[in-house]
Amino acid sequence: MPLTSEQRFWHNTANEAERLEQRAEERDARKRQRKSQDNRNFNRSLGELEVAYNRAINDANNTRDKRRLKAERDARIDSEIAKREKANNPTSKNTTIGDDGTDQTGSNPENGDGGSGDGGGGLPDGFAAETLDVVNNDNTAGQRVFLTKAV
Amino acid sequence: MAILRAGPFASSSDSFLNSGTPVNCANDTSSLNWPWKYNDEVTKSLETHTGCETGGGGENIPTTSTSNTTTVSTETATGDFSITSSASSNLITTMTTTLSFYYQAAQSFQIKVTYNGLATGDGTLYQPDVMKFSDSQSANNPIFGFPSLSGSVTRTLPASVKPALYYAQLDTASGIDFPEDVCSPKSSIADTSATLSIEFL
Numbered sequence: 001m002p003l004t005s006e007q008r009f010w011h012n013t014a015n016e017a018e019r020l021e022q023r024a025e026e027r028d029a030r031k032r033q034r035k036s037q038d039n040r041n042f043n044r045s046l047g048e049l050e051v052a053y054n055r056a057i058n059d060a061n062n063t064r065d066k067r068r069l070k071a072e073r074d075a076r077i078d079s080e081i082a083k084r085e086k087a088n089n090p091t092s093k094n095t096t097i098g099d100d101g102t103d104q105t106g107s108n109p110e111n112g113d114g115g116s117g118d119g120g121g122g123l124p125d126g127f128a129a130e131t132l133d134v135v136n137n138d139n140t141a142g143q144r145v146f147l148t149k150a151v
Numbered sequence: 152m153a154i155l156r157a158g159p160f161a162s163s164s165d166s167f168l169n170s171g172t173p174v175n176c177a178n179d180t181s182s183l184n185w186p187w188k189y190n191d192e193v194t195k196s197l198e199t200h201t202g203c204e205t206g207g208g209g210e211n212i213p214t215t216s217t218s219n220t221t222t223v224s225t226e227t228a229t230g231d232f233s234i235t236s237s238a239s240s241n242l243i244t245t246m247t248t249t250l251s252f253y254y255q256a257a258q259s260f261q262i263k264v265t266y267n268g269l270a271t272g273d274g275t276l277y278q279p280d281v282m283k284f285s286d287s288q289s290a291n292n293p294i295f296g297f298p299s300l301s302g303s304v305t306r307t308l309p310a311s312v313k314p315a316l317y318y319a320q321l322d323t324a325s326g327i328d329f330p331e332d333v334c335s336p337k338s339s340i341a342d343t344s345a346t347l348s349i350e351f352l
Contacts, residue, residue, distance in 0.1 A: 133156035141182035
């Protein structure tokens with residue numbers, strides 16, 4: 001029996017999804033490889049820098065020069081590490097639109113402007129909190145907070 | 152379950168008014184958010200002997216004037232409270248003194264109402280109208296007395312979600328005869344006074 005147009009559609013869709021998934025995996029693998037290579041290159045350059053400084057320290061004739069070179073070596077290494085960390089993470093977490101952190105925006109329950117209704121303390125959408133007078137069970141005057149909504 | 156406040160004023164047909172008779176929280180007179188209020192209403196009707204005029208037969212006929220006034224004020228109670236009123240004329244004085252309020256209550260509560268009415272005048276004092284005490288629980292069974300009327304009643308006000316009215320009313324009256332010389336109004340007076348007190352039990 002020949003495939004119907006609907007069956008063909010779902011067949012092609014499944015193939016396309018599989019192809020896209022495979023491409024994504026390949027892209028991730030290349031990313032991981034590139035990152036790993038970058039790390040190796042960075043560590044190698046740091047190592048070469050340290051070796052060069054160590055050689056200079058050994059060649060120094062006096063203690064003062066040795067101390068200065070050691071301090072300069074450590075400062076250079078710290079600086080290179082800091083620059084790389086900054087390049088990998090240009091800004092602090094959760095401060096850019098592209099971050100994948102939690103969205104901090106939303107309603108303000110204190111303003112009575114509604115909320116997500118997820119039980120997190122906000123008001124249900126469209127409702128406002130109003131404090132109204134009541135007669136308590138013991139005949140004393142009291143107040144209760146009511147959720148109200150215009151209809 | 153708590154009862155949502157109505158008012159602040161009500162009538163027999165509307166529980167949510169901005170004026171009229173105040174709605175209270177049972178017998179709780181201590182709340183600042185919901186002050187306990189009542190209406191104090193006094194109606195006075197005075198007939199005054201002003202002099203005389205000559206009739207068709209040449210006789211002197213006394214002349215009179217009448218005055219009718221009603222004052223209503225809304226007062227705040229912070230506990231037991233009372234009102235006193237009085238009126239006088241040189242002929243006939245009648246007066247109605249009323250305390251009234253609406254209440255909402257989750258359970259019944261009791262009040263004690265004390266009334267004192269008095270009519271005074273000269274030796275010709277008479278009762279131009281009935282003197283009686285009545286309230287919203289005894290409208291058809293008032294208590295009469297003249298020239299004095301005093302006593303107290305204890306009332307149980309039942310629980311009510313909807314504003315329920317309570318009133319206490321004291322009618323007093325005093326009258327004296329015209330003088331023998333109807334052209335010379337008396338300097339003596341027909342006086343009446345009334346006091347209504349409410350105590351929360």
